[in-house]
Amino acid sequence: MLTNEDGETTSHLMGMFYRTLRIVDNGIKPLYVFDGAPPKLKSGELAKRFQRKAEATEGLEEAKETGTAEDVEKFSRRTVRVTREHNAECQRLLKLMGIPFIIAPTEAEAQCAVLARAGKVYAAASEDMDTLCFDSPVLLRHLTFSEQRKEPIQEIFVDKVLEGLNMDRKQFVDLCILLGCDYLDPVPKVGPSTALKLIREHKTLENFVEYAQKTGKFAIPEDWPYKDARELFFNPDVRPADHEDCEFKWDAPDVDGLVQFLVTEKGFSEDRVRAGAARLQKQLKSGQQARLEGFFKPVPKTEEQVKSLKRKNEAKVEEKKKKVKEEKKEKKQAKGKPRGGA
Amino acid sequence: MPEASSRNSINAKYKTRLAIPPHFQQTTPAKITKLSRTPRSLAAFCFQEISFSYTLLEARLEQADLLKKVVDAIKDLVQDCNFDCNDSGVALQAMDNSHVALVSMMLKAESFSPYRCDRNVALGVNLTSLTKVLRAAQNEDILTLKAEDAPDVLNLVFESSASDRLSEYDLKLMDIDQEHLGIPDTEYAATISMPSTEFKRICMDLMALSESVSIEASKDGVKFTCAGDIGNGAVTLRSHSNVDKPDLDVDIELTEPVSLTFSLKYLVNFCKAAGLSKSVKLCLSNEVPLLVEYALAGSSYLRFYLAPKIGDEE
Numbered sequence: 001m002l003t004n005e006d007g008e009t010t011s012h013l014m015g016m017f018y019r020t021l022r023i024v025d026n027g028i029k030p031l032y033v034f035d036g037a038p039p040k041l042k043s044g045e046l047a048k049r050f051q052r053k054a055e056a057t058e059g060l061e062e063a064k065e066t067g068t069a070e071d072v073e074k075f076s077r078r079t080v081r082v083t084r085e086h087n088a089e090c091q092r093l094l095k096l097m098g099i100p101f102i103i104a105p106t107e108a109e110a111q112c113a114v115l116a117r118a119g120k121v122y123a124a125a126s127e128d129m130d131t132l133c134f135d136s137p138v139l140l141r142h143l144t145f146s147e148q149r150k151e152p153i154q155e156i157f158v159d160k161v162l163e164g165l166n167m168d169r170k171q172f173v174d175l176c177i178l179l180g181c182d183y184l185d186p187v188p189k190v191g192p193s194t195a196l197k198l199i200r201e202h203k204t205l206e207n208f209v210e211y212a213q214k215t216g217k218f219a220i221p222e223d224w225p226y227k228d229a230r231e232l233f234f235n236p237d238v239r240p241a242d243h244e245d246c247e248f249k250w251d252a253p254d255v256d257g258l259v260q261f262l263v264t265e266k267g268f269s270e271d272r273v274r275a276g277a278a279r280l281q282k283q284l285k286s287g288q289q290a291r292l293e294g295f296f297k298p299v300p301k302t303e304e305q306v307k308s309l310k311r312k313n314e315a316k317v318e319e320k321k322k323k324v325k326e327e328k329k330e331k332k333q334a335k336g337k338p339r340g341g342a
Numbered sequence: 343m344p345e346a347s348s349r350n351s352i353n354a355k356y357k358t359r360l361a362i363p364p365h366f367q368q369t370t371p372a373k374i375t376k377l378s379r380t381p382r383s384l385a386a387f388c389f390q391e392i393s394f395s396y397t398l399l400e401a402r403l404e405q406a407d408l409l410k411k412v413v414d415a416i417k418d419l420v421q422d423c424n425f426d427c428n429d430s431g432v433a434l435q436a437m438d439n440s441h442v443a444l445v446s447m448m449l450k451a452e453s454f455s456p457y458r459c460d461r462n463v464a465l466g467v468n469l470t471s472l473t474k475v476l477r478a479a480q481n482e483d484i485l486t487l488k489a490e491d492a493p494d495v496l497n498l499v500f501e502s503s504a505s506d507r508l509s510e511y512d513l514k515l516m517d518i519d520q521e522h523l524g525i526p527d528t529e530y531a532a533t534i535s536m537p538s539t540e541f542k543r544i545c546m547d548l549m550a551l552s553e554s555v556s557i558e559a560s561k562d563g564v565k566f567t568c569a570g571d572i573g574n575g576a577v578t579l580r581s582h583s584n585v586d587k588p589d590l591d592v593d594i595e596l597t598e599p600v601s602l603t604f605s606l607k608y609l610v611n612f613c614k615a616a617g618l619s620k621s622v623k624l625c626l627s628n629e630v631p632l633l634v635e636y637a638l639a640g641s642s643y644l645r646f647y648l649a650p651k652i653g654d655e656e
Contacts, residue, residue, distance in 0.1 A: 249375035285601055287554070291441045295631050295649065296523040312517055 010266050012086045016093055019144045021276050024099075024283045029250050031121055032094055032101035033108040034087060039237070041183040095202070096258045097280060098251035102239070110134045110236035118241030120248065122291075123155070132158050133176045133233045135148065135169060145202040167199075173233045174226075175199045176282070185221045187212075253280040257290055362368045366498040371404045398463055399427050400488040401454045403480050406500060408453070408618075412644055415615035417469040418447045419608075425496075427489070431457065431642070435522060443608045444523065444631075444647040450639035465489060466518035467497050475511045479627035509561060525647070530625035530633070531598040532559035536579060537590055538622040538636065542613035544577045549606045551575050554651055560599040568606070600626045603651040609634075614645040619644075 007040050009138040009220040023030045063071035104111035112124035113134035123138035124131050131139045141154040162172055180186035190198065205226045212218040239245050255277045262268040301309070403409060416436075423436035423445075431454075436446040451457040479485055479500040488497040495512040502508075544566050550557050552570035559565075563580035584590045615636045616622070627631040634646040 061644060136377045257534035275569075289440075289442055290649040290652050291646065292437060293355060294440060294522065295442070296525050298523045299522045301522075306578055310518060 007087075008266070010268075012082070012090060012095055013262065013266060014268075016090050016277060017097075017268075017273075020094075020097060020099060021279055022147075023144070024280055027283070027289050029288060030099060030125075030246055031115070032090075032099065032109045034091070034103045035100060035108045036104045036106050037230055039106050039183070040234060041225065045182045056259075092261065093258075096254045096261060097277075098253045098284070100248040100250060102245055102248075105237045105239060107134075107236060109136075111238045112136055114238045114241055117247065118246075118248060120241055125301060129176070130181060130233075132156065132161065133173050133181070165196075171199055171203065173230055174205045174208075175207060177226055177229050178234075181229060183226055183232060184226060187221065187224075188219050234308060250284065252284055252340075253277045348617055356531045363404050396491065397488050398461055398491045398493070399459045399465075400485065401427075401432065401457045401459070401487045403454055403485040403487075405481065406476070406479040406483040407481040408449075408638070409485060410479065410481065411615070412447060412449075413469055413472055413476055415612075415618065415644065416447070417473055417616070418611055419595050420445055420469060422466065422468050422516065422518050424466050424520055426462070427459045429459050432487075436520065437523070438608075442605070442649050443561050443611075444525075446525070446645040446647070447643070449642045450640050453638065453642045461491070461492070463489060463491075464518075465493065465512065466516040467496065468516065471513060474589075475513050478509060478511065512592070523548045528625075528630060528633075529597075529625060531596065531627040532564070532600045532625070533595045534559065534564050534579075534624045535591065535593040535621055536624075536627075537592075538613070538616040538619055540579075540590075540592075541624070541634075543623050545606060545609045545613050547577070548575055551605055554603050555606050556601060556603040557607065557624070557626060557632075558599070558601040559594065560595055561596060564594055591621075598628075600628050602626055602628065602632065603653060604632055604648055605651060608648050612648070613646050615646075 020030060031201075032152065048116050091101060102111065107130075109124065109126055109128050109131040112121075112126065113131060113136035115121050116124045116136045123140045124136040125140040125143040127141055129139075135158060137158055139154075139156040139158070141156065142151045143153055145151045145153075160167060165172065165175075167175070175195060177184060178190060179192060198208050202211055209224075209226070217324060226276060241271060255274065258273055258277055259270060262273045263270045354624070360441070416434075419438045420436040421439075423434055426433045426435075429451070430550055431448060431450040431452075433449075434445065437444045438462070451459075479498075480502065482504075483500040483502055486499040486501075488499070489495075493515055495514055498511045498513065500509045500511075514589040548566060548568040551572060551574070552568035555566050555568045557564065557566055563578050565576055565578045568574065569575040579592050579594075581594045582592055612634050619636040620637060621637070623633075625635070629646045629650070630651045636644045638644060
């Protein structure tokens with residue numbers, strides 16, 4: 001973990017500072033949304049996370065005594081907790097950098113979705129797939145992965161997801177709940193393919209629960225308030241996009257403030273901080289690149305095109321299935337043969 | 343896979359049975375050429391057992407040069423795109439990956455001699471691959487594009503006018519699910535025509551200083567300015583006509599002053615098309631994308647659209 005001379009953690013500031021710079025360098029104007037109070041339903045999940053942290057802390061103690069350096073590293077990563085101070089420091093840093101942020105009433109993802117849908121921002125960037133359930137039109141994943149991982153940024157369009165699954169949003173949310181979300185325990189023996197099949201068959205969670213209780217095939221957890229979870233996805237507690245808190249402005253960085261905070265207080269290198277501030281200043285001046293979709297609208301496909309596309313896609317899927325089957329067959333045959341023959 | 347291969351084998355069978363060389367347009371008797379033009383339904387009736395595929399598209403360019411240059415000009419912006427062919431010509435529309443620039447090409451039927459396309463067909467092509475094939479053509483070669491009904495490949499034939507050399511290539515096609523943007527007809531506030539080499543020079547010169555250029559058109563002329571780390575630069579052009587060399591004319595039509603900022607990286611990219619046309623037309627209106635048009639022979643064109651940079655300065 002990164003610390004300064006006094007032993008205070010600085011990794012969160014380091015990460016925030018350099019990742020934000022990288023985002024800005026690429027011509028993106030970020031807006032940060034912080035989590036507010038978690039919804040009540042999340043207490044179960046949070047308790048579990050807490051439990052895991054506690055276990056990791058124990059593991060860390062043990063590893064420190066007996067384990068290798070690698071073990072210590074592994075467990076210490078798992079004990080990372082974002083404290084209120086960390087959040088406050090990040091917010092102070094953003095303010096100095098001139099980057100706007102908002103603290104969501106509850107879930108940050110829900111707030112992101114509202115802002116994206118209102119066109120205040122282009123997309124919501126999160127690793128959390130829940131963002132799709134909150135109906136963010138575009139979800140970006142892996143936006144802040146380190147460059148060394150060479151992961152491309154995923155851009156997921158919710159309307160294409162629904163079109164591809166051939167579902168409406170209600171069914172999609174039901175599917176996601178069944179797949180396991182932060183609010184409910186997963187149903188045992190329901191994985192991705194089973195969940196999809198079940199929703200296709202029963203359409204809604206109501207019908208599925210009824211079916212599960214009748215047949216006893218699936219053991220639904222005793223406390224499984226799926227209706228509340230669904231309600232959270234459809235009507236989350238958020239600031240509406242026209243609220244005054246949602247007026248965002250990207251400002252020039254406060255260079256002296258940044259030096260005072262990061263260099264004097266946190267022991268960062270002054271040259272780097274000043275260089276970073278210069279990068280922020282430069283991007284602010286050069287203006288933001290607009291996208292063509294803002295001016296030209298896509299022409300909807302004709303019915304004929306949609307049909308032929310569908311047919312082609314189906315043919316592709318079919319072909320893939322066949323290939324997999326054949327491969328399996330071949331593998332089986334190869335296995336069946338005695339070794340060392342040819 | 344099985345579908346495609348079976349079709350190919352039928353083709354092969356059909357070809358051997360009738361013994362038609364691949365470039366039958368020039369060499370086979372008129373009767374068979376006519377047959378190749380029969381509508382599909384009739385053809386299917388004639389050859390009931392075999393699924394008969396015939397040449398749906400046939401487009402002959404006097405100079406391979408044109409297509410080579412067009413593809414060269416756009417291949418760095420767009421990787422894969424559809425060539426949409428119909429009876430009026432070959433069209434292409436594609437955005438770059440970041441959806442900032444758009445290429446719109448139209449090669450009208452008049453640019454070809456002859457041109458025939460019996461039904462609308464989209465040919466999905468990888469432009470890098472197409473470049474590789476086109477490299478095999480010499481600038482003065484006669485180039486013929488051919489495609490069958492429901493094609494797997496695009497057939498390209500290069501004939502040397504000087505010698506009897508004839509080369510033929512098949513380029514595999516792909517399915518591209520592409521969004522098509524509707525571009526509204528715009529009355530631009532400023533239209534500037536200038537030599538394409540002049541525009542290229544301005545872009546290259548300013549690129550050395552900065553990432554973006556602001557274009558200001560007023561009654562005094564059009565001014566390209568940029569500001570960078572090492573300093574600033576500006577180029578101003580005024581309307582003028584040159585009787586001896588009309589190619590060097592600069593013409594500015596203005597209904598309203600405009601000022602817009604654009605990324606030079608894209609403009610420099612567009613300038614790769616400078617070899618296609620002596621002059622280039624820039625069309626600007628405040629807060630809409632810039633249109634850069636290279637007019638080609640026979641009212642064909644290559645157009646680029648570029649979304650502006652939007653500043654925050656209050």
